[in-house]
Amino acid sequence: MTDHRYRYDAILLSSFGGPEGQDDVIPFLRNVTAGRGVPDERLEEVAHHYRHFGGVSPINAQNRALKAALEGELAARGIELPVYWGNRNWAPFFADTVAEAAANGDTRLLAVVTSAYTSYSGVGQYREDFEKALAVNELTQNASIDRIREFFDHPGFVTPLIEGTQAAVNRLTDAGHNAAGITILFSTHSIPTAAAKASGPEFGEHGAYEAQHLALAEVISKAVTAATGAASPWRLVYQSRSGDPRVPWLEPDINDVIGDLHEAGDTTAVVVVPFGFVSDHMEVLWDLDNEAKASAEEAGFGFERVATSGVHPAFVSGLVDLIVERLDDTPAEQRPHLTALGPWPDHATVGTYLEPATA
Numbered sequence: 468m469t470d471h472r473y474r475y476d477a478i479l480l481s482s483f484g485g486p487e488g489q490d491d492v493i494p495f496l497r498n499v500t501a502g503r504g505v506p507d508e509r510l511e512e513v514a515h516h517y518r519h520f521g522g523v524s525p526i527n528a529q530n531r532a533l534k535a536a537l538e539g540e541l542a543a544r545g546i547e548l549p550v551y552w553g554n555r556n557w558a559p560f561f562a563d564t565v566a567e568a569a570a571n572g573d574t575r576l577l578a579v580v581t582s583a584y585t586s587y588s589g590v591g592q593y594r595e596d597f598e599k600a601l602a603v604n605e606l607t608q609n610a611s612i613d614r615i616r617e618f619f620d621h622p623g624f625v626t627p628l629i630e631g632t633q634a635a636v637n638r639l640t641d642a643g644h645n646a647a648g649i650t651i652l653f654s655t656h657s658i659p660t661a662a663a664k665a666s667g668p669e670f671g672e673h674g675a676y677e678a679q680h681l682a683l684a685e686v687i688s689k690a691v692t693a694a695t696g697a698a699s700p701w702r703l704v705y706q707s708r709s710g711d712p713r714v715p716w717l718e719p720d721i722n723d724v725i726g727d728l729h730e731a732g733d734t735t736a737v738v739v740v741p742f743g744f745v746s747d748h749m750e751v752l753w754d755l756d757n758e759a760k761a762s763a764e765e766a767g768f769g770f771e772r773v774a775t776s777g778v779h780p781a782f783v784s785g786l787v788d789l790i791v792e793r794l795d796d797t798p799a800e801q802r803p804h805l806t807a808l809g810p811w812p813d814h815a816t817v818g819t820y821l822e823p824a825t826a
């Protein structure tokens with residue numbers, strides 16, 4: 468219900484969604500790829516990843532846990548805003564969640580999107596999802612959905628990654644590896660190069676998407692060096708490439724880099740930091756814990772995979788800080804950010820350069 472102490476009525480935890488059983492796998496994948504030219508062979512291959520885990524993606528349980536954690540942190544700070552949860556690709560779908568919220572009188576929603584960087588998938592497509600969810604409920608004139616800013620360089624998101632990377636490097640050095648022989652692989656989702664450029668061409672050939680990842684990798688690497696006292700080399704690598712093989716996507720692939728490091732001969736171990744994601748969902752469990760780990764074993768490397776931010780208390784608290792800065796309309800110069808690119812601006816409307824890649 469409209470509570471005039473706040474400029475929003477409720478929080479909308481907004482995510483990707485995932486299947487909850489074998490029968491959901493194919494319908495889910497059809498939702499994800501609707502009209503987007505992902506070849507059938509790729510869908511078969513990805514279906515197999517889900518089938519291997521009983522047709523259940525871990526992402527929904529992770530979002531239920533995040534929702535509960537956000538509710539706990541909001542309550543602890545005396546902020547009386549309900550938290551709803553909706554997804555793009557699987558139930559609870561945005562349209563149903565928005566209908567439920569509106570039935571409760573909650574029409575001014577602030578979305579917390581489980582995506583830290585600027586891209587069509589992480590920003591523009593959510594904006595379109597929100598517009599559709601309002602439109603099918605005939606709420607376009609009577610309800611609104613804003614979102615918190617991209618939080619790639621917010622301390623709440625970054626702190627768990629720094630801690631995790633530091634601990635992983637320490638475990639490897641304790642096991643006898645030299646810091647200089649440990650390569651830190653900062654891993655994120657590959658996207659088509661055209662989509663990367665469209666995420667903000669003023670940031671270079673691969674747009675804001677790559678610039679944000681490079682800036683953050685530098686920050687984490689420096690923090691780890693400062694804490695451990697010894698520098699380890701690092702690389703930005705990409706994972707989970709999809710789509711038409713003739714369309715260029717961001718490279719290098721993590722598995723190719725592990726192979727190259729093996730040939731070059733200076734590396735004895737890798738630390739994989741899945742900093743492109745906020746939870747240990749399927750793309751982390753399959754593409755890293757399974758595939759990248761196998762590549763590392765083949766190379767004879769030590770292997771450590773750092774946890775995503777998940778429901779780390781610093782992350783949960785950081786998300787509530789990001790909510791509060793919107794409730795209070797905190798000026799940009801007071802908003803925390805750990806890279807020179809931030810604080811990323813709020814998007815009141817669809818990012819003009821966030822169109823889907825047509826390449």
Ligand SMILES: CC1=C(CCC(=O)O)c2cc3nc(cc4[nH]c(cc5[nH]c(cc1n2)c(C)c5CCC(=O)O)c(CCC(=O)O)c4C)C(CCC(=O)O)=C3C
Nearest residue numbers: 483485499503513524526582588589656658709748749750
């Ligand atoms: C940038 C980005 C993020 C991070 C930001 C964000 O969170 O948005 C992300 C997250 C995720 N991607 C996920 C799953 C999938 N992504 C796919 C396909 C695609 N992803 C893309 C990009 C991204 N994806 C792209 C350009 C495609 C090509 C087709 C298209 O343009 O849509 C496909 C189809 C099959 C395949 O080709 O892999 C699946 C199943 C899951 C859920 C995992 C789980 O279930 O635990 C999550 C969190």
Ligand SMILES: [Fe+2]
Nearest residue numbers: 588656707750
């Ligand atoms: Fe994806």
